[in-house]
Every structure is written in C-alpha cells, then in structure tokens.
Amino acid sequence: MDVLYFAWVRERIGMPKETVETNAATVMELVEELRAREERYEAAFADLSALRVAVDQDLTEFDAPLKGAREVAFFPPMTGG
Amino acid sequence: MDVLYFAWVRERIGMPKETVETNAATVMELVEELRAREERYEAAFADLSALRVAVDQDLTEFDAPLKGAREVAFFPPMTGG
Amino acid sequence: MTVRVQEAAFDLGAEANSFAAGHSDMGAMVTFAGIVRDLAQGDLDRMVIEHYPGMTERALEKIAGEAKDRWGLGDVLVIHRYGEMAPGEQIMMVAALAPHRKDAFEAAEFLMDYLKSRAPFWKKEFTSDGADWVASKAEDEDALTRW
C-alpha cells in the first residue's frame, strides 16, 4: 500500500511517499503500526486531531476500513484558497 | 423649480423636464398641483405607491418639504444592476 | 474608490486586473458583473437604460463609500452603463478588495443590493412584442433589510 505525507507531516517523517506492507484493517491500525516504528512517526502522529486522512484520494475518518485500498495519505487540515 | 421625469413617468407626461412656478410646501402639494393640470399628469401620478421622488438628487418621501429646493424628480422604482 | 457612469462598453477583465494590482495587503477580491439577459432565448432585441445624470453618480458614490468604511475595503470599484445594449453585453460591474474573503463577498453583495434599489437607473426591454419597462421586484427592496 502506498502511504503519502504532505506539508509538515511530510517534513516530520522526512519523505513524501513510501510503500508499506501491512495487514491493518483500518486507518487507525495503520497509524499504530507506523507510530511503533520510529520516533519521527511518533512525532508526526502525536496529535491526530491535527491530522486529516484520505483513502484512495477521498477524505475519510481514522476509523475507516482499509480493505482494498491502494493509497492512504496523511496531512494537516487544508489551507488553500 | 425644475421638475424632472424619468422612465414611464417621463413617457406619460411627454417630456423629461419642465420649470414650474409653485408655492407648494411639500412634494405632495406639488403633486396635487400637477395632477390638477391635465389628464396626462393625472395618469402619471395615479398610483403614488408606484412612484419614487428625489429632492435635489436625494431620495425622499412624498411628505418631504420643498423649502429651498431647486430640483424635484419623479420616477418609478429603480431597476439598475 | 472609483465610480464611473458611462455609455461605452467596458472591459471587465482589464478593469478587474487593474483594480487588483498593487494591493498586497488585501487577500481577497470579489467582482460582480450584470449581463443583459435574453430570457426567452433570442426574443430580446435590445435593452435601453435611462438614468438621472448627477443623482446617479451621487448615489453610487454614497453606496461605495459606505461599503468601503463598513468592511475596511482596500478599494472599491463601480461601473454602470446607460444607453442601448444587446443581449450578452455587460451592463455594470462592482469590485471589492478586502483582507479576507468574507468581507469581500459581503461588501460586493451590499453594493449590488443598494445599487439595485437606490441608484436611479431604469431598464427598458425591446422584444418582438414591443417595448416594456422592467418592473422592480419586491425581493430587491426586501434585500436591503439584511444590511
């Protein structure tokens, strides 16, 4: 599964994209797996209320299922316009 | 005093402007004087709720005083924009 | 602050570009353009707009000044034409520059609501059936109550 990071999430984790082998059933389970890896992931995911997630390019919630998903993206609230 | 007419008021009265000798104290008194003149004035001023008035280029009401006024204009509700 | 009442057509794009230029402390610009509308698709031959020279400029400057003060606008522009226009032609435009989008939108709507009911313009439509003065709408007068 491709995992993408944007804005300060990308900066904290230190890369824009990685491919992850996971059996996580939900976004939240994926987040827990990433957090357990290294300090920089823990730093990026410390406050989930400051994060947004998209599964296959649709905004969703952290309890969303990952079954069949190809791409998960984590980023801060948007600031376009 | 200059009296101006616009849009269908101008068309009914048949001219855009005239100079009127009057001692009318209010717009309403001027309207009554004009109404008494000829049929076309009566036709133009038949329904005052369909008319607006400006004294010296400021929108006002029919009971407004005319003391010192140089210019009175009658017209239908505006339809710009 | 710019108010122009003119018979000639104007270039909305060029006006918007020069209006926006050089205000780097303003984050939001809203423009509105009114266009001669052919309701019955091809039935409207032309529109003629009459106005009250002198009072028109006075009324528009008052409205523009109120908008500028109330919303702290960086600048405000009002252009309104009179005379003869064909379907599809632009009748008028307003533009407002504000620090934030909410103020720019509100100011532009205020400008339009007041201009519509307080600036002395009258539209006459010429169709195949003849000529008629456009009637004012109760909802236009009602729109003023929110300000």
Added chain:
Amino acid sequence: MTVRVQEAAFDLGAEANSFAAGHSDMGAMVTFAGIVRDLAQGDLDRMVIEHYPGMTERALEKIAGEAKDRWGLGDVLVIHRYGEMAPGEQIMMVAALAPHRKDAFEAAEFLMDYLKSRAPFWKKEFTSDGADWVASKAEDEDALTRW
C-alpha cells in the same frame, strides 16, 4: 465546467472575460480571486503551496459539480495554483454564472468555503523569521455548516 490546477500564473481578467462570453441567458457573474497577502507589509518574502496531485483535481471537480447542480449555474470555473508565489500574486480564482445575482453570489461563496477546507492545498509562508505552514482556522471549518 472547468477546473485547472497549475503552477503557472493565470490572467484573471482574460479568464473572466472568456468565461462570461456567450451565455446570454445568464444575467449575473461573480468572481473571487485569492491573492498572496503580505500581512506585515514587506515581511513576507514568498509563499509556497503544496498540493496532492490527483486528489486535488478530484476534490475541485466534485465541489464545482455540486455548485453547478445546486444553483443551476450556466458555467463554473475553478483555477488554483501551486508552487512558489510572491506577495500580490493571484493564488486562485473561482467564477460562477447564474440567471440571478443571489445564486451567483451564493455559488461562489459555497465554492470558496468548500475549496478552503476540502481541497488538498497547504500554504507555507517564508518570512525574514523563517518558514511556517499556515494554520487552518476553526472559522473555515465552521463556514461549511451553513450549506
């Protein structure tokens, strides 16, 4: 309906003019432009906008389509830039053509409110003090509740 996500600058005036052309059944056009704002007058060196290619276009097309259906728009335009911009440069624009002014204003405000909180763009400001990601505002999320 047109949605463009691009790095290059755009010409707001030219875009507005070509957008307005040829819709004689639409009486009202509203445009909004977002401009890089230098709050502290000269302190902002540049802004860099990051986005999520693919999702951005998808999100903007969804928002534009919703606005078109809900307000019966004659047409809708969204242009949003990414990459590096200087103070005073235009970041983005939306435009909406509707039969009447109320719908054109509402549609443009809807487009902006949704774009602001639902399209994946992130702004980073570079000042003499360093670089900072622009924080989202609670009021932007709150603005969605009215639609």
